[in-house]
Amino acid sequence: MTFLRISASALACGLLAACASTPSTIAPADVPPTVLMISIDGLRADKLSEADSPNLMRLAREGVRSIGMRPSYPALTFPNHYTLVTGLRPDHHGLVHNAMSADALGEFKVSDRAAVQNAAWWDGGEPIWVSVRKAGLKSATWSWPGSEAPVRGLHANQWRMYDESVPLPERMKQVLGWLHGEPDAIKPRFVATYMEQVDKAGHAHGPNSAEYTAALQQVDAAVGQLIDGMRRDRLLDETNVIVVSDHGMATVKDGNTVAIEDMVPADIAKVVSVGQSVGFAPLPGKQADAEKALLGEHAHYQCWNKAALPARWHYGSNPRIPAIVCQMQEGWDAITRDSIAKRPPGDRGSHGYDPALPSMQAVFVARGPAFAQGKQLSAFDNVDVYPLLTRLIGIPAQPNDGDPQALQQALRGSK
Structure with missing residues (x-):
């Protein structure tokens, strides 16, 4: 593949670390902080504000925020969620659209649970929660696209299927429990959770609607609930929190x-x-x-x-x-x-347009011991998130399309 890039030094260091120790022999002081990744589907980068997303803005003030994160083509939900956790563009990991056809597999639609849970659709890339498990560490996922399929024969240690009937407060309570190490008292190295409300409101009413704003306020309150719980339980400062979206949202005028x-x-x-x-x-x-x-x-x-x-x-x-x-x-x-x-x-809203458009820019906000404080980042490609994740977690990166140096600017001590 012409676009595959991997940091040789990072891989070598990761392999040496893997050879030198196992999870059972790592001293507690040497264990990297947990990485928590939160996805807010369909949230445009320019829609964050103190009025409508105070908790996300607080994370940004205490950490870093990008002016925009470019989704991979096509700017759709399943392809870009899998890009974020594999570092591969859709052309390389194989989730090329929300709707696909393959001779050996038939039809793929996001509404088809059997297809979504069929690992053969996802085996073009190894998601980070599988790599974490392979390293002998623990991972947990709440309905992240791809997490319902046993890729490489593995799910995350704890995983929940997509179920929009579960209220956000209940989801956040479960995620907080995972961060505490439930149910086996072993803290996970990677946790991912997903929220669909903003995307649904955007499709139905458009990104400039009162409904889109209300959905943003709803998910921001859920993030605030989780962060407040982490702060109360002294988990926040030992967790690297990354908030992303998969793509933005553009207005589709009536009749277009x-x-x-x-x-x-x-x-x-x-x-x-x-x-x-x-x-x-x-x-x-x-x-x-x-x-x-x-x-x-x-x-x-x-x-x-x-x-x-x-x-x-x-x-x-x-x-x-x-x-x-x-x-x-x-x-x-x-x-x-x-x-x-x-x-x-x-009017309503859609995405899937040219990833370079301002309306398609996704969110990236991060806060934690690894990140700088109060720093605004220049725009970058979403494939660059994956090498950051492997660096923070402390595992070797699989071959990927990301630039390991692209998010160096986000880290504590960088200029």
Whole structure:
């Protein structure tokens, strides 16, 4: 892979450490702090404020905050959550979209629990909670995308399936218990948790709506509950807390839709994915017809053969990517006519647009013994989070696309 990078020195140090000791022989003073990673799905970087997210802003004041974190292409939930914990771009880890097709596996949709729990979809990368377990350490996950599948034969030691019926206060109580070492009195080295409320409000009402703001206030209160509990129980200063989102959210004005059926006839190409990054698989013998209908610029989208996609997206080599990919302009959705007819009136929100757009920028806030205080970071790619995680946890990094030096600026003592 052309984009794989790994720090040789970091890997060597990690391997030496692994050879020199095991978890049972590490003295308590030498055990690195726990890493807690919190994901707030769909939260735009520019939406943090003292009025609506005081707890997140407090973490930023006591630690670091980036002006933006660039998602990987496509700027969708499952691909980017798996990028954050593997350091691989979707083209490399194989979760190339929220909706995919593969000859040997069939169809993947995020609403299909059997597919979500099938490790074969996820085996292109090794998530950090699996690497932690392989190192003989403990990990815990609350519904992080990918954590329901036994990747490399392993889940986290403690893991919970996605269940939006569980209230946020109950989730935070469970996470706090894990940080204490429940249920076996062994503290985890890595804990991850996920919150979907902001993304849901953004899709339904748009990022500038009162509902989006209310959802941000709700998740901020949950973060505050967890942080206050950690502070009370003297866990906060021995935990490196990292808050991220997977992507931002853009406004889609009422009526800004393109019917998939108008893009290419159904007897020429099969629709693999809809929305913003739209995939088509030409039917046998119809490649030339599909290309004639789709390739090039159109009123609200542009299409490419997968090998000709813009190089800066690092996307197009994975066999799960359809032969033709169309990218919608910001603020436009491509969906079926039936979905258009059922869509309620009013503005809404979407993501999946060009990751360079300001509306797609994700959140990165971090606080803990490893991090500088009161520092604003320049923007970086989300693949760079993974080498930071392995450094903080103290395990070797798997091959990845991240730059180990990119987040050096975030660490205590850096200039």
